[in-house]
Amino acid sequence: MKKTGFLYVIAVITIIFGILSWPSGKKVKQAQATLSSTNTQIKKYKEQANNITPQDKN
Numbered sequence: 001m002k003k004t005g006f007l008y009v010i011a012v013i014t015i016i017f018g019i020l021s022w023p024s025g026k027k028v029k030q031a032q033a034t035l036s037s038t039n040t041q042i043k044k045y046k047e048q049a050n051n052i053t054p055q056d057k058n
Contacts, residue, residue, distance in 0.1 A: 023031075
């Protein structure tokens with residue numbers, strides 16, 4: 001097999017693998033919801049950490 005034929009086969013296999021492993025719309029939306037929820041939790045934690053008085057730390 002020539003070098004160009006081998007590269008063509010590798011390229012086709014890579015493209016097929018990429019298409020099959022691409023996340024579906026449902027998975028993307030779920031990941032965005034999880035990220036949004038995590039960001040909200042981080043903001044709440046930071047607000048609580050900033051509101052701690054020196055007496056609370058003891």
